[in-house]
Amino acid sequence: MILVVEDNEQMRHFICEALTDAGYAFKSAGNGKEALTLINDNNFSCILLDILLPEVDGLEVIRKLAQRTDTQKIKIIAITGGGADLPGWYAGQMAQSFGAHSVLYKPFSVDDLQDAVKLWAACDN
Numbered sequence: 001m002i003l004v005v006e007d008n009e010q011m012r013h014f015i016c017e018a019l020t021d022a023g024y025a026f027k028s029a030g031n032g033k034e035a036l037t038l039i040n041d042n043n044f045s046c047i048l049l050d051i052l053l054p055e056v057d058g059l060e061v062i063r064k065l066a067q068r069t070d071t072q073k074i075k076i077i078a079i080t081g082g083g084a085d086l087p088g089w090y091a092g093q094m095a096q097s098f099g100a101h102s103v104l105y106k107p108f109s110v111d112d113l114q115d116a117v118k119l120w121a122a123c124d125n
Contacts, residue, residue, distance in 0.1 A: 002026040002121060003047045005035040005061070006079065007054055011106070015048060015079075018110045024117065032056030036064065044074055046121040048113075049100070051080040051091045062098040075120035081106030 002019060006012040007030050019026045027042065029035040033055040035047070047065075051058035058078060065071040078095035080103065092103035102116055 001042060001044050002117065003035060003038055003042070003044045003049075004028040005030075005032065005047060005053065005058065006050045007031055007052075008050075011050075011079075014110075015113060018113050019117065021110070022114045022117070024121070030054075032058060032061045035061055039065070039071060039074075046075045046077065046117060048077050048079055048104075048117070049095075051078055051095055059094060059098050062095060062100055066099045076100045076102075077116050077120055078103045079106065079108075080104075 002024050004012060004015050004019070004026055006015060012028055012030065016026060016028055027038055029038055032053045036056065049058045049061060062076055065074060076099065078092060078100035080091040080095065092105060095103055101120055104112060104116055
């Protein structure tokens with residue numbers, strides 16, 4: 001199962017629709033705090049994780065998952081378009097240095113999203 005973590009409702013809908021079209025099972029969260037709760041209660045193989053999130057940001061989610069032995073095998077695809085104080089390329093580099101396996105830079109296509117998920121959701125280690 002895949003977890004989608006994105007605070008922008010329109011982008012979250014776009015991602016969830018692409019996953020549905022590709023036949024993936026998923027759950028979604030609108031912020032990092034919700035994501036951490038869902039992670040505690042589910043067994044996800046892959047997380048599509050926006051970096052700039054309210055309450056708990058994506059970098060903090062990655063850091064917390066890296067500290068836990070039960071979540072270290074989850075593949076993390078960071079999603080970023082950057083923000084006023086954090087350019088997208090820098091947010092992507094930070095996410096990978098924290099432990100993200102891949103980065104999707106906004107805007108991205110349905111094909112880019114599905115290709116990344118196909119690659120990382122199938123990996124077991």
